[in-house]
Amino acid sequence: MLIRRFRLSDLPRVLRIERMSFGPDAYSASTFLAHVFRDRRGLFLAEDERGEVLGYAMARLGLGWIGVRRGGITSIAVHPAQRRKGIGRALMERALAHLREHHVEEADLEVNVANGAAQSLYESFGFRRSRLLPDYYGARRDGIRMVLDLRAPLVNERGPETRADV
């Protein structure tokens, strides 16, 4: 498996994974592209030896309280047929490394309260719950904000054998 940066020609395959992963909540092509153009270098893909896209992770850089550089994970998804093989973990590692390379001290993200798989993944990196976000994903669909102090060493940096070209 290779982790590499997104290229525009990847868009159709990434959107397919997006739709399979999030259904009606999936980003549209235009929303996805808006994220890409805001920070293309924060978007990472996992691909197999044949060049098939297996998943993606999108990191964001932002401004926080004075003196603290903030950033976060906007989205992550792995092809449903490729889950539980360490791909999500490898993508998270790369996305968090990107934030660290940009001197981000605290990372945050939002996750659906019902999404136990994603919460387990984030917790395995040391993310902790910071607050409940009522109706964040729509009526009676609460979210949770999770935060990670990036100044400390990551608690869980492992995954399948990966090559990185970024």
Ligand SMILES: CC(C)(COP(=O)(O)OP(=O)(O)OC[C@H]1O[C@@H](n2cnc3c(N)ncnc32)[C@H](O)[C@@H]1OP(=O)(O)O)[C@@H](O)C(=O)NCCC(=O)NCCS
């Ligand atoms: C969340 C997601 C990206 C995880 O990707 P993945 O490649 O399957 O994850 P990994 O195989 O790297 O798993 C890493 C860890 O995440 C946790 N995890 C992943 N899937 C899990 C599941 N179904 N149940 C419980 N924990 C899970 C485990 O802690 C796992 O470590 P382990 O395998 O040593 O137990 C994937 O399930 C997905 O694409 N879901 C749909 C999209 C989504 O919900 N994205 C998050 C939006 S906030």
